[in-house]
Amino acid sequence: MADDKTNAAEYWKANVRLIFGCLAVWAFVSYGCAILFRPLLAGIPVGGTDLGFWFAQQGSILTFIVLIFFYAWKMNKLDQKFGLGE
Amino acid sequence: MSQFAINLLFVGASFALYIGIAIWARAGSTKDFYVAGGGVHPITNGMATAADWMSAASFISMAGLLASGxxxxxxxxxxxxxxxxxxxxxxxxxxxxxxxxxxPDFIGDRFYSNTARLVAIVCLIVASVTYVIGQMTGAGVAFSRFLEVSNTWGIWLAALIVFLYAVFGGMKGITYTQVAQYVVLIIAYTIPAVFIAFQLTGNPIPMFGMFSTHTESGIPLLAKLDDVVSALGFRDYTADVDNKLNMVLFTLSLMVGTAGLPHVIIRFFTVPKVADARWSAGWALVFIALLYLTAPAVGSMARLNLATTVYPEMAGQVENYEEAVQNPILYEERPDWVRTWEETGLISFNDLNNDGRIQMYNDAVDYSERGWEGNELTVNNDILVLANPEIANLPGWVIGLIAAGGIAAALSTAAGLLLAISSAISHDLIKTMINPKISEKGEMLAARISMGGAILLATYLGLNPPGFAAQTVALAFGIAGASLFPALMMGIFSKRMNSPGAVAGMLAGLISTLLYIFTYLGWFFIPDTNTLANTPDNWIFGISPLSFGAVGAMINFAVAFAVSRVTAAPPQEIQDLVESVRYPKGAGMAVDH
Structure with a gap:
C-alpha cells in the first residue's frame, strides 16, 4: 500500500511537470509570439505582414494541436510506466 | 431554379438527414438522453464536439469580426x-x-455540499443562456436571409426549429447528428473559401492564399488590404494593437471559458476510457482547426472583395488611392446581393451627400474634401460569411450550401447548450436536490420543459442582442471561465480546497463578472439600461467587458484560496476522491444514478 502511494505520487508529479512544460509552450506562442512579442518579431516578414501576425492567426492554432497530441502520447506512456492505466 | 428554391432544397435536404439520424438513434433511457451510452470513439466524439463547439459564432460571425477588426x-x-x-x-x-x-454533479460531490451544487447550477444556466442568445442572433441572420423574411421572423423561426430539434433526441441523437452536421458545415465553410482564395491569389488553399500575392494588383494580399482600408480611413488590417493587456485578458477569458463551458465538458463523459478523453480533445481541435485556420482567409478576402465591389477602381494596381476612391459604384447599379440583403434590414444605404453613389468608409475621419458627408453603407458584420459567395459571384449551389452550413452550426450548438441547461435543471436540481423519487418519465418531461423555457428567454433577449453573435458568445465564455473553470480545476488540483472556499470563489467570480458586464452592456442585457457607456475610455484599466472573465477567474481563485485556508480541510473521503480522479486506473463507465 505504501508503495502504491509513492508510485501514485510519482505519477502525479510527473503529470504536473509535463503539464507545466506544455502550458509554457502554449503561453509562449499565444500570449508571447502572437501578442506581447509581436513588435520584436516585426522584422520577420511573412506574406505581406510579419511573423507575429502569422502566429496570431495560424501558428498558435497549429502549435495547440501538436501540444495536445504530444501530451496524450506522453501520458499514455506514463500510464503504462506506473501501471496506472486502465 | 431560383436562388430561393436552391436554398430551400439544401437546407431541407440537410434537415432531412439530421432528423433521419435522430430518429434512427432515438434516446431510450435517461442515460442515453444525457451521455450516449458512454461508448463513442474518440474520433467520432472529436467530430461531434467540433460541431457542438463551432456555433453560429464561429461559422457566421467570427470571420466578419476578423474582417472588421x-x-x-x-x-x-x-x-x-x-x-x-x-x-x-x-x-x-x-x-x-x-x-x-x-x-454540477462533480462540483456537488467534490465539494460535498448541495450549496456548491446549486451555485454551479446557477453559473451553468447564466453562462449557457447567454450563449444561446448569441446562437439565436446568428441563426436569425441565417434564417432571415435564406427564407427571405425579416430578422425578427428569422429569430422566431430559428427558435421553433431548435426547440423541436433538441427535444427530439438527447445526447445520442445529437452525437450522430452532430457528426453529420460537422461534415455539412465544414464543407460549406471551406468550398467558398477555396473558390475565393483561388480567384484572388491563384492559390486554392485559403490558409496559404491569405499570405500569397494578390493576382490583380501584384502585391501580397494582406499588403493590398492594408492599402485599401487605410485609403478609406480605417486602421491597417494587420496593425498591432496598443492595448496589449486587454488583448491578453480577452484571449485568456475565451480560453478558460472554453474549458469551463458545460456543454463541451459533458462531451468528455461519453468516451470509453480516460486516455480517450485526452485523444478526443486533440481530435476535436483538429476538426475545429480546419475551420479556424480558414476563417482568417475568409475574413481578409471578404473585406477586400467588399471594398473593391464598392470601389471597383481600387481592385487592380493603384498609383494613386486618392483618385481610385473618387468613383464608387452608383446605388442604382448595386450588385444583386446588396439588394437581397437589404430586405433583411442587415444592410442599409443612406445617400448623405445625394450623389447617387455609395460612399463606404470610416466616418470618424473627416473626408469632406472628397465631398463625403458620412458613411452611407451600413453592413452588419454577421452577414459577411453568408454573403461571401454572393459577393464573389460564386454559383447558386454554393450559396445554398452555406445556408445549410450556417443553420447546422447554430442548431448543433444551441441543441447542445439546451441539453446542458435541461440536464442541470431536471437532473441536478430536481432529481438530486428536490425530489430524488421522480420517475424517468417525469425527469424527461422536466428536461423538455426547461429547454422550452430557456429558448424562449434566449430568443426574447436575442431580438435585441448585446452584440454581434460572436461577441455575445464571448460574454458567455467570460461568465463560464470566471465561475466554473476555477472550481473545477481546484477540485482536481488542490486536495485542500473545501466547500466554503469553492462556493465563495464561484460566487465572487460570477458576481464580479456579471456586474462588470451589466454596467457596460445593460442590466440583464436589457438595452439602454447600462450604467456607463461601453467605450474604451470608461473601462477600468482599458479592460473591456468581453475580457473581464479572466479577471473574474483570478478573483475566483484568490477568494477560494483565502476562504479555504481559514476554514476546515475537506473530510478524508473527499481527499481520497480527489486522489482517485487523478489516476486513470479503475475508471468504469459513467456511473448511473
Whole structure:
C-alpha cells in the first residue's frame, strides 16, 4: 500500500511537470509570439505582414494541436510506466 | 431554379438527414438522453464536439469580426482553440475518471455540499443562456436571409426549429447528428473559401492564399488590404494593437471559458476510457482547426472583395488611392446581393451627400474634401460569411450550401447548450436536490420543459442582442471561465480546497463578472439600461467587458484560496476522491444514478 502511494505520487508529479512544460509552450506562442512579442518579431516578414501576425492567426492554432497530441502520447506512456492505466 | 428554391432544397435536404439520424438513434433511457451510452470513439466524439463547439459564432460571425477588426480580433481564433489545451490537460481526463453525467454533479460531490451544487447550477444556466442568445442572433441572420423574411421572423423561426430539434433526441441523437452536421458545415465553410482564395491569389488553399500575392494588383494580399482600408480611413488590417493587456485578458477569458463551458465538458463523459478523453480533445481541435485556420482567409478576402465591389477602381494596381476612391459604384447599379440583403434590414444605404453613389468608409475621419458627408453603407458584420459567395459571384449551389452550413452550426450548438441547461435543471436540481423519487418519465418531461423555457428567454433577449453573435458568445465564455473553470480545476488540483472556499470563489467570480458586464452592456442585457457607456475610455484599466472573465477567474481563485485556508480541510473521503480522479486506473463507465 505504501508503495502504491509513492508510485501514485510519482505519477502525479510527473503529470504536473509535463503539464507545466506544455502550458509554457502554449503561453509562449499565444500570449508571447502572437501578442506581447509581436513588435520584436516585426522584422520577420511573412506574406505581406510579419511573423507575429502569422502566429496570431495560424501558428498558435497549429502549435495547440501538436501540444495536445504530444501530451496524450506522453501520458499514455506514463500510464503504462506506473501501471496506472486502465 | 431560383436562388430561393436552391436554398430551400439544401437546407431541407440537410434537415432531412439530421432528423433521419435522430430518429434512427432515438434516446431510450435517461442515460442515453444525457451521455450516449458512454461508448463513442474518440474520433467520432472529436467530430461531434467540433460541431457542438463551432456555433453560429464561429461559422457566421467570427470571420466578419476578423474582417472588421483584422489582427486585433485574432483573440477569437487563439482563445477558442487554445482553450482545448487546458481542457485536455487540466480537466477532461479527470472529469471522465470521476464518471458522472454533469458539471454540477462533480462540483456537488467534490465539494460535498448541495450549496456548491446549486451555485454551479446557477453559473451553468447564466453562462449557457447567454450563449444561446448569441446562437439565436446568428441563426436569425441565417434564417432571415435564406427564407427571405425579416430578422425578427428569422429569430422566431430559428427558435421553433431548435426547440423541436433538441427535444427530439438527447445526447445520442445529437452525437450522430452532430457528426453529420460537422461534415455539412465544414464543407460549406471551406468550398467558398477555396473558390475565393483561388480567384484572388491563384492559390486554392485559403490558409496559404491569405499570405500569397494578390493576382490583380501584384502585391501580397494582406499588403493590398492594408492599402485599401487605410485609403478609406480605417486602421491597417494587420496593425498591432496598443492595448496589449486587454488583448491578453480577452484571449485568456475565451480560453478558460472554453474549458469551463458545460456543454463541451459533458462531451468528455461519453468516451470509453480516460486516455480517450485526452485523444478526443486533440481530435476535436483538429476538426475545429480546419475551420479556424480558414476563417482568417475568409475574413481578409471578404473585406477586400467588399471594398473593391464598392470601389471597383481600387481592385487592380493603384498609383494613386486618392483618385481610385473618387468613383464608387452608383446605388442604382448595386450588385444583386446588396439588394437581397437589404430586405433583411442587415444592410442599409443612406445617400448623405445625394450623389447617387455609395460612399463606404470610416466616418470618424473627416473626408469632406472628397465631398463625403458620412458613411452611407451600413453592413452588419454577421452577414459577411453568408454573403461571401454572393459577393464573389460564386454559383447558386454554393450559396445554398452555406445556408445549410450556417443553420447546422447554430442548431448543433444551441441543441447542445439546451441539453446542458435541461440536464442541470431536471437532473441536478430536481432529481438530486428536490425530489430524488421522480420517475424517468417525469425527469424527461422536466428536461423538455426547461429547454422550452430557456429558448424562449434566449430568443426574447436575442431580438435585441448585446452584440454581434460572436461577441455575445464571448460574454458567455467570460461568465463560464470566471465561475466554473476555477472550481473545477481546484477540485482536481488542490486536495485542500473545501466547500466554503469553492462556493465563495464561484460566487465572487460570477458576481464580479456579471456586474462588470451589466454596467457596460445593460442590466440583464436589457438595452439602454447600462450604467456607463461601453467605450474604451470608461473601462477600468482599458479592460473591456468581453475580457473581464479572466479577471473574474483570478478573483475566483484568490477568494477560494483565502476562504479555504481559514476554514476546515475537506473530510478524508473527499481527499481520497480527489486522489482517485487523478489516476486513470479503475475508471468504469459513467456511473448511473
Amino acid at each position: 483584422g489582427y486585433a480580433n485574432s483573440t477569437f481564433l487563439m482563445g477558442w482553440t487554445g482553450g482545448y489545451v487546458i481542457l485536455a490537460m487540466l480537466l477532461a481526463p479527470y472529469l471522465r475518471k470521476f464518471g458522472k453525467f454533469t458539471v
